[in-house]
Amino acid sequence: MKVLFDSQALEINPSGDEYVAAIDDKTLSIQVVRAENGRMDLLIDGQHVTAYVSSDGAKRWATVDGHTMMLTKTSGAKRGVRHDRAGGLTAPMPGQVRSVAVGAGDAVKKGQTLVTIEAMKMEIRIQALKDGKVKMLHVKQGQTVEREHILIEVEE
């Protein structure tokens, strides 16, 4: 089954005594050694991992290796969902591209606004996650974009 957390997709299915998870082209086998009271002892590809998970509505609090994250379970995986880890920035919601501040090959600074989208009377500024160079620009001003549409790719 497909599960989405904060619009990142994970495919996870039982397979014999184990589970098989697919995430970002990686496939992992998981054995559940023990699970009780919100604590799970897992073997992920043979590595022992203790995880703590709590649910509150759609929120999932997860602690692995002392690091706690809060994830939100979202449904309705759309086709072609991609969050390119190399720096592809996607539209967080459907809207219209209002402005494009950079061009391909431009050097950008972390936090710099690259593209603005207009949606629901809001202005959404898409900002660079890190310093880098614009690898590819996928949109132009006035264009309508869907949620998860890749807008721009930045490389280091």
Place this chain on the structure above:
Amino acid sequence: MFTKILIANRGEIAIRIMRACRELGIKTVAVYSDADKNALHVQFADQAVLLGASDPKESYLNVDKIIEAAKKTKADAIHPGYGFLSENASFALAVESTKLGFIGPSAESIRAMGDKAESKIRMTAVGVPTVPGYTLDTGQETSVRELVKEIGYPVLVKAAAGGGGRGMRVVNTESELSEAIESARREALNSFGDERLLIEKYLADAHHIEIQVFGDKYGNLVHLFERECSVQRRHQKIIEETPSPLLTAKLRAEMGKAAVAAAKAVDYYNAGTVEFIVDPKTSKYYFLEMNTRLQVEHPVTELVVGIDLVQWQIRVAGGEKFPFKQGDLNQRGHAIECRVYAEDPAKGFLPSTGKLLQYIEPHGPGIRVDSGFGAGSEVTHFYDPLLAKLIVHAGNREAAVQRMQAALKEFIVHGVVTNIDFMQAVLAHEDFAKGKVTTRWVERSLESGSLTFGVQEFALASHMIAAALADMVFVGAKSQPAVSDETDPFSPWKQTNNFRVSEK
């Protein structure tokens, strides 16, 4: 000795004090507000009295109600803890005048040290170095420019009657001076009903080092060495340790002596802390203020010196002599305290409230947790967001840091955002390892980007796998409805850190 003590406080410190009472065979009375009716400190006590509404003014700050509760339960003493009424001289006086024991110093010592202008004059008189500066009475604005020029910018403008960072302004240039004085005066008048100000030299790159002092009612007064408290955000401490990596044996002895002289100048007894700022370039130290109460960070001293400060607070308040002379005391090993706050460092340390879904404390040799919360506890916006204090003790500083890092990894808090990841980042930083952290280090390191912590651009695979598996394997835990794409795409919980939203 007392037979029943009312603890006029809440949270971890109320429980800490009740533990000391139990060990001494003394009964305990908790007080609480509406918001705290299910709090752990209420369950921990032998008796509990509801004071009133959640607003501290109606409960933990209400002198009449607290004294009434003590009378009703036939308590014979009151321990004020820290914060709330602990440094309120009229509260101490009210307790004394009802023939109840006050577990702390005399009302007169509290008053003298509470007035920053008066305490400074008293310190200078006994030869304790103070920060260069002036007291500014009403109507002195015209001559102040010349005075400040002599001290040199930057200067700190603060309320003479104040404390806790309120009414404090840093002034970098002469052009900012008048406005800073005006606004500090307003805040001083509003907060303390006293518009006198202090203008002092501001040492930006200084260490905050304090000395624990302890005395009985027979004139025995000693110091229990230092605590290094330079890891701060917005003038509030986050990580404390002892010994300080900055102090030499010579400087430690000198500052200890100065702290004892400072306390003696106000005929001090019981536990107190003399705060100094220390310039690492010159090794000069300056008296900042004296806290006439138990400190939040007292456990690091307890572990390294081997003395239960709270137990001795009770015993000397009950008339016992403090049996230790200065020569009997020494520092053994190294202790560090991390304050686990319900706050979000990624959002400017904004408090985070909610119900604790999971709460698991670390255990092991040399690990102590002082806490007032458990799984199911509510963290409300009424009070300080301190969840717990994690304190470790080890043979030396390096071992203590390692122990703390391992213990923090085992501290599980779900339901509110905490500063655990942030503290891990501080402990792992080379400036911390070298003991080079000054009071503005956190602020500057965050600005410059040299200190980064736990903000993930994308969820980690292991966290997603764990969260997805939990829904499948926990028997009886029904799958929660997922958020649909349409509802609230701007929910701050979505953590899609690559966009910012602003109203058009």
